[in-house]
Amino acid sequence: MPCNGKTFDDYLADAMLRSAVERQFEIIGEALNNLSKVDPELAALVPDLARIVAFRNILIHGYASVDDALVWQVLAEKRPRLEEHLRQLLAGLS
Template sequence: MQRDPRAFLWDVRESAVAIQSFTVGMDAAAYAANEMAQAAVERKFEIMGEALNQLAKLDATLAARIPDLPQIVAFRNQLIHGYAAVNHSTVWNVIQTSLPPLLACVRSLLQELGEV
């Protein structure tokens, strides 16, 4: 049985909200010094990338409405396969600049499609 495409969007939304909660009150230096926050954030980005990868396979039309989806999946792959060379400054930049618009997009899609 296939998963409802909204479930993948829900996974992205929940992971994005978690990342924001893990990093609230931090700056780049505090994030770089906090190994637990890094591990938690990276895991949530991995979940987001995999959820969007699965969504693209299940519903390409819906997935195409997510800006930068291929880059998000590539970021997930980099975190998993290049784990020894993760640049914490890059991750922090993604949290600050790319995560808020992605979260807004996913929330909008979920509202449009109805919650899971």
């Protein structure tokens, strides 16, 4: 499944792209982990928060064993729903 005009083969062929995607997932996971400490009630509204933080931990601590297919799957299939949900939460806060 293409994502932002890129295919999985494009992703595999581009080390900088893989690094950038992994870094962004690390940032998202860290931000949501911090949210869970600062505002647990709001964090509870984020679907799969614990899994997102766990994914971040895998990326941070398991560079040698990062599964590129899993990262791509999360990017292509899970991220769009998470992004939409977070946009809705943010809109409700303002």
